[in-house]
Amino acid sequence: xxxxxxxxxxxxxxxxxxxxxxxxxxxxxxxxxxxxxxxxxxxxxxxxxxxxxxxxxxxxxxxxxxxxxxxxxxxxxxxxxxxxxxxxxxxxxxxxxxxxxxxxxxxxxxxxxxxxxxxxxxxxxxxxxxxxxxxxxxxxxxxxxxxxxxxxxxxxxxxxxxxxxxxxxxxxxxxxxxxxxxxxxxxxxxxxxxxxxxxxxxxxxxxxxxxxxxxxxxxxxxxxxxxxxxxxxxxxxxxxxxxxxxxxxxxxxxxxxxxxxxxxxxxxxxxxxxxxxxxxxxxxxxxxxxxxxxxxxxxxxxxxxxxxxxxxxxxxxxxxxxxxxxxxxxxxxxxxxxx
Amino acid sequence: xxxxxxxxxxxxxxxxxxxxxxxxxxxxxxxxxxxxxxxxxxxxxxxxxxxxxxxxxxxxxxxxxxxxxxxxxxxxxxxxxxxxxxxxxxxxxxxxxxxxxxxxxxxxxxxxxxxxxxxxxxxxxxxxxxxxxxxxxxxxxxxxxxxxxxxxxxxxxxxxxxxxxxxxxxxxxxxxxxxxxxxxxxxxxxxxxxxxxxxxxxxxxxxxxxxxxxxxxxxxxx
Numbered sequence: 001x002x003x004x005x006x007x008x009x010x011x012x013x014x015x016x017x018x019x020x021x022x023x024x025x026x027x028x029x030x031x032x033x034x035x036x037x038x039x040x041x042x043x044x045x046x047x048x049x050x051x052x053x054x055x056x057x058x059x060x061x062x063x064x065x066x067x068x069x070x071x072x073x074x075x076x077x078x079x080x081x082x083x084x085x086x087x088x089x090x091x092x093x094x095x096x097x098x099x100x101x102x103x104x105x106x107x108x109x110x111x112x113x114x115x116x117x118x119x120x121x122x123x124x125x126x127x128x129x130x131x132x133x134x135x136x137x138x139x140x141x142x143x144x145x146x147x148x149x150x151x152x153x154x155x156x157x158x159x160x161x162x163x164x165x166x167x168x169x170x171x172x173x174x175x176x177x178x179x180x181x182x183x184x185x186x187x188x189x190x191x192x193x194x195x196x197x198x199x200x201x202x203x204x205x206x207x208x209x210x211x212x213x214x215x216x217x218x219x220x221x222x223x224x225x226x227x228x229x230x231x232x233x234x235x236x237x238x239x240x241x242x243x244x245x246x247x248x249x250x251x252x253x254x255x256x257x258x259x260x261x262x263x264x265x266x267x268x269x270x271x272x273x274x275x276x277x278x279x280x281x282x283x284x285x286x287x288x289x290x291x292x293x294x295x296x297x298x299x300x301x302x303x304x305x306x307x308x309x310x311x312x313x314x315x316x317x318x319x320x321x322x323x324x325x326x327x328x329x330x331x332x333x334x335x336x337x338x339x
Numbered sequence: 340x341x342x343x344x345x346x347x348x349x350x351x352x353x354x355x356x357x358x359x360x361x362x363x364x365x366x367x368x369x370x371x372x373x374x375x376x377x378x379x380x381x382x383x384x385x386x387x388x389x390x391x392x393x394x395x396x397x398x399x400x401x402x403x404x405x406x407x408x409x410x411x412x413x414x415x416x417x418x419x420x421x422x423x424x425x426x427x428x429x430x431x432x433x434x435x436x437x438x439x440x441x442x443x444x445x446x447x448x449x450x451x452x453x454x455x456x457x458x459x460x461x462x463x464x465x466x467x468x469x470x471x472x473x474x475x476x477x478x479x480x481x482x483x484x485x486x487x488x489x490x491x492x493x494x495x496x497x498x499x500x501x502x503x504x505x506x507x508x509x510x511x512x513x514x515x516x517x518x519x520x521x522x523x524x525x526x527x528x529x530x531x532x533x534x535x536x537x538x539x540x541x542x543x544x545x546x547x548x549x550x551x552x553x554x555x556x557x558x559x560x561x
Binding site for chain 1: 462464465467468469470471472473474475478482483486487489490560561
């Protein structure tokens, strides 16, 4: 478990990169730190394994304060917190096998242990046949797989991913994320993903926090963040907030589309209430392999209660949007986000 | 004494060949010593610089200045000006052993800079990756920085050894012996062009050999 509270990081020249950071990352979570470049997300990640220092507040990894660790304790912490990078950071002059074995060499494991573990991991990432290849003969996705294997050699409890998919094409990104999720499921490793790609967050992460200029502007389950659409999310996606009709009530509905019939929800509502309403916004998002529908409809005051009742009966997530560009929800509904 | 009574073959085998061996010996010994000291200088310069593994402004600054001072001396001046030190170390200021002292002192900072540049070229993200899996600082220097920069170090060392060969010939002018001394005393000052040019040819071949051999190693390593 990683508990970060009131964290503040100031560079030597006095610029504040992180301020008032409070997050808790549970064991086995897949957690995203999202933000545009310069938002401080990579710095926050490096605070967790002590690659960079922080001035105020605390980071506790499994109950132990990172700031107070001496060099030996830090090395011990990092041993159990593997890290992968945007540009893979593999040794170009060594083979895949040697690259993966390097951490074990540094920690003086026996040759037999090294060989056993390296082959196990290369099998896991699907590169056993490439063990004697040099990194320059591998594709970007393969290099990242080698880096993942290297990060896992010491039975890591945490895997820190610093823009690990940013240099990869969408298809490769997706296969790397699948691999990370597989590892997460198999070994229960906690994965922290730093990224600026919202697709990555949607596909892989359970919880996320959005950082803007060193402060957290949104935090929570990914589904909820997408449903709430805070300004910081829109800025990250480069989207404009949609103009809402000034009259009537604008109701945003979120619901899972698990089978074809789920797509008929609005249709059903219109039939049951015998009321036709305009759809003013609609989107279907894939989230961790599930499809989520997100619609905004405009309802007149007369039918408002009936619509609310209909939605509550099916325990769907909904909220009423205000006309002013205000993100605060008038109504937050039941907590049924986790299936 | 005139060399007119000797055939070229006599001169070659009695003078040039031993001189050649002396030169090789000086280059080799001074080269090994200078590489050793150069490594220390280069590594210390890299690890003590800002953001380095053992950041230390003062050590870095002082060493940097010393290196610059030694490197700004023309070799022949350096050699003469450190004669007292040479005497202190080897007991004499002439001969092969005496030449090795200034040669080592002159070339060490040069090799130090070469090692420094080679190590600096190592992608800092590799160092960070090594830290991220808990490698210790000596392990990072050896297993990451050094191993990744071996080709750059080798090509730099070739440069340094060829420089050293040139300096050795120069040292011959003030009593070091070797090819330089023979070329000057028996060739230039005796108006014996055969001796002088044969030594030039030997030097050209030596340089070519070092260069090609070095490049061959470089390719193997790369």
